[in-house]
Amino acid sequence: MDQIKEYLVRHQEQIKKDIQYLVEAESPSNEKRLTDACGRRIQQLLDRYFGYKAKEIKEEKYGNHLRFEYGKGKETILLLSHFDTVWNKGSLSYRVDGNKIYGPGILDMKAGLIQAIWALKVCEDLRIPLNKKIVFLCTSDEEVGSPSSKHLIEKEAKGSEYALVLEPPVVGTGALKTGRKGSSRYFIDIKGKASHAGNNHKEGISAIKEAAEQIVFLESLTDYKKGTTINVGSVKGGGKLNVVPDSATIGVNVRVRTIDEQKRLDNIIKSLAPHQEGITIKVRGGMNRPPMNRNKESIKLFRLAKRLAKDLGMDLEEAYVGGGSDGNLTANMGVPTLDGLGAVGRGIHAKNEHILASEIPNRTALLCTLILNL
Structure with missing residues (x-):
């Protein structure tokens, strides 16, 4: 675990550059041309770090979705992310103010998406074997209710043992989400x-x-x-x-x-x-x-994350929140689901949307170690 955290601290500046690269490709949900351009940047990063790209799932109205597989195994962990945002082009701009990094969709949830890429890159570079295959979904319409990706998410959920959602944790407390309205x-x-x-x-x-x-x-x-x-x-x-x-x-x-x-x-x-x-x-x-209800399996999953977080020097809590996510879909299919594993910050859907740069190594390490322990 120490080598994972050390690796991420060493590469923190590059992770921040990747976040900037993705955030600057503005991608409002209702503009297919822009969301597709953002998706191509994700593909470039995947190809650069792993030597191959995600499968592109074509859509007519919304941006094309991406499905990336990593590792091997009979069982599957599903990582859920989206790269569309609520912001019209030009509404916000990328900027850095000390430990705070601002930008459209940076917290919800492009930084979390990049952290997931790096959580897998740690395993690749340090040659750490996985117990399960990873299916990493990057969708383009979550902010408008996932109209074209819902069936895709549910299809993947049917064959998955766990679902980890890369939305940000609870603002202020950093708590993971075990229930949603x-x-x-x-x-x-x-x-x-x-x-x-x-x-x-x-x-x-x-x-x-x-x-x-x-x-x-x-x-x-x-x-x-x-x-x-x-x-x-x-x-x-x-x-x-x-x-x-x-x-x-x-x-x-x-x-x-x-x-x-x-x-x-x-x-x-x-x-x-x-x-x-x-x-x-x-x-x-x-x-x-549908509502995402706390259950025995989600509690068990959270307790594992809490124990792993303690080893990283983090005191992790859980919470029930009013916002929905694609985790609602997987949880209601009976898949043990843990949400809020993305970047830490404030201002979801607000003009002060930002992440805290200092939290990038901790949260990325938590996601990586959780994947390795499932």
Whole structure:
């Protein structure tokens, strides 16, 4: 274990350069050209360090996914990462301020992806044999609910003994994640009737007014005691100020602790009734990721990580969090799943998104030793 940590400390500057190389290839989920360009940089790193590239899984709408195999064995450890980000191109820039390194998607989760590459590179360079084969998935659409990669993740999970997720640990505590809320995503299309706002206002049926009433109702479903939150995160509609708007769309995100609550809210949202006569409503979307519930296998996996972390001088804790990840999918397929094994920092989905450079060797060593001990 000492040689692993020493190796990573010696190569810390190169790891940081690789993180910069990936972060500077901006990759918003909805821009295939950019996410594919970022994916090519991952391929270049894999080829440089291992002598071969990942299998590229082509997609039409989103970026192409990457599947990289390392090592041999009858059993498989699945590493889950994504290289898409929530940031539009030009929103943030890469910069260094002392121990803090800033950039779009650096914490969520490009630094974690690079740390995973180096966790495997340690084994390659130090000739440390693995007990199991590694399947390393790098997907391009996690931030929008994994619409094209979900089936791929579930397929790989079926043949895996463990799933390790390279999302960042809990901000502030560095805790690993053994539980996550489930999430659902909806878009609600509302159609009304247009009319002149001055001459024929009574003849119009406002889709925006309907949207407002639906928003108030939906937000009222939030119940903090249950751990249920409903967030209307986007609103679009109308156009000309002198026209009663005949269309509007609202985007809704739901977070829950239990599958029963997720199903209950799914039924309510898909059964929304208009408040105004003459309005039509169409609901798109549905339940996206089921809750990731703490269980005996995830506890066992965490306890192993905690013991290994102690040997590295880290006091590791576990946590239940409101955000979802692709780990929700693997956990609900019965695969022992441990999340939060990526880079340490702050500012997920915020303009101060950054990682702590000093934590790179520790967290990379933890991931490497965990892989070796499974």
